[in-house]
Amino acid sequence: MIGADLAIDLGTANTLVHVRGKGVVLNEPSVVAIVKDGHQTKVLAVGKDAKEMLGKTPGHIVAIRPMRDGVIADFTVTEAMIKNFIIKAVNKSFLMRSRLIISVPAEITSIEQRAVREAALGAGVREVHLIEQPMAAAVGAGLPVRDARGSMIIDIGGGTTDVAVISLNGIVSSQTLRVAGDKLDQVIVNFIRKRHNILIGERTGELIKMKIGSACPLEKELEIEVKGRDLITGVPRSIIITSLEVREALQDSIRQFVSCTKSVLEKTPPELSADIIDRGIVLCGGGAQIKGLDKLLSEECGIPVYVADNPLHAVVDGVGKVLENIDTYRGILI
Numbered sequence: 001m002i003g004a005d006l007a008i009d010l011g012t013a014n015t016l017v018h019v020r021g022k023g024v025v026l027n028e029p030s031v032v033a034i035v036k037d038g039h040q041t042k043v044l045a046v047g048k049d050a051k052e053m054l055g056k057t058p059g060h061i062v063a064i065r066p067m068r069d070g071v072i073a074d075f076t077v078t079e080a081m082i083k084n085f086i087i088k089a090v091n092k093s094f095l096m097r098s099r100l101i102i103s104v105p106a107e108i109t110s111i112e113q114r115a116v117r118e119a120a121l122g123a124g125v126r127e128v129h130l131i132e133q134p135m136a137a138a139v140g141a142g143l144p145v146r147d148a149r150g151s152m153i154i155d156i157g158g159g160t161t162d163v164a165v166i167s168l169n170g171i172v173s174s175q176t177l178r179v180a181g182d183k184l185d186q187v188i189v190n191f192i193r194k195r196h197n198i199l200i201g202e203r204t205g206e207l208i209k210m211k212i213g214s215a216c217p218l219e220k221e222l223e224i225e226v227k228g229r230d231l232i233t234g235v236p237r238s239i240i241i242t243s244l245e246v247r248e249a250l251q252d253s254i255r256q257f258v259s260c261t262k263s264v265l266e267k268t269p270p271e272l273s274a275d276i277i278d279r280g281i282v283l284c285g286g287g288a289q290i291k292g293l294d295k296l297l298s299e300e301c302g303i304p305v306y307v308a309d310n311p312l313h314a315v316v317d318g319v320g321k322v323l324e325n326i327d328t329y330r331g332i333l334i
């Protein structure tokens with residue numbers, strides 16, 4: 001290959017780029033800031049710089065997340081974002097000769113698949129291949145996806161939760177839930193508004209989730225001080241939020257993770273279920289870091305659950321591994 005070969009985890013929350021022979025060279029939020037000038041839009045910032053602007057922009061500038069629910073919500077902006085990230089990752093002159101493998105959610109429709117392909121080709125690369133996210137995550141987590149053995153993976157990202165059972169290079173049973181990290185942030189924002197009459201931003205909601213969010217009682221319960229706008233007086237105020245309250249806020253969403261996992265297990269052929277009982281379930285994606293989620297899932301399903309070594313990197317590591325060993329893994333590309 002004369003051009004660069006790249007593996008991309010095009011996530012709702014974060015995009016990671018792996019360059020063949022170099023490893024992960026870029027990890028940035030999937031956010032684009034655009035300036036609106038009549039019908040024209042101009043990209044102002046992409047990635048980290050754009051995320052800083054979320055919720056803080058004046059009227060004519062908007063910071064948007066073009067990937068919603070794990071699929072492309074804004075085609076033109078996604079194309080600009082992919083192009084910007086590729087140019088950041090490799091020299092611009094390589095773009096035209098580059099070959100890409102991009103991970104996509106498992107239950108994506110063929111129209112959505114085409115949108116991802118076209119966004120990448122529109123960005124200027126030569127060749128694009130797709131891989132299903134849970135398959136990539138399983139490869140990244142070191143599961144034996146090519147063997148005639150059942151491997152189960154739960155990937156809780158920003159927009160989607162993918163639960164899948166894999167055997168012999170294919171997904172045997174799976175389910176995608178449009179409830180994941182972003183939804184948990186919104187649920188926390190709504191809870192605090194109702195319980196404390198305080199309006200906080202989504203980024204504060206995310207911070208609360210990451211610092212004190214949990215699925216099971218903690219050995220030592222935690223608390224965090226946050227600032228928001230008092231909905232009665234209209235002035236800024238700070239309050240203390242406890243991990244108990246956050247657990248209460250998150251419980252319905254966490255129930256959905258449990259029932260989705262159970263329903264995939266129910267659809268799994270018994271021989272493969274036996275493998276999963278022996279070998280356990282691997283949890284990855286940023287949401288895997290919610291405190292006690294592995295323990296709760298394990299208790300509810302009666303199967304051991306392990307968090308992947310680097311949960312936020314499982315998908316990009318998997319796509320990267322496929323890229324580096326393309327002949328071995330060709331069978332799993334779509």
Ligand SMILES: Nc1ncnc2c1ncn2[C@@H]1O[C@H](COP(=O)(O)OP(=O)(O)OP(=O)(O)O)[C@@H](O)[C@H]1O
Nearest residue numbers: 011012013014157158159160181210285286287289
């Ligand atoms: N320590 C943490 N505790 C809880 N959630 C976390 C933690 N760290 C990151 N997250 C959440 O993980 C999510 C991002 O995960 P990830 O990067 O795996 O998603 P993505 O690949 O961008 O999304 P998708 O798979 O839906 O396309 C965000 O919602 C973020 O808030």
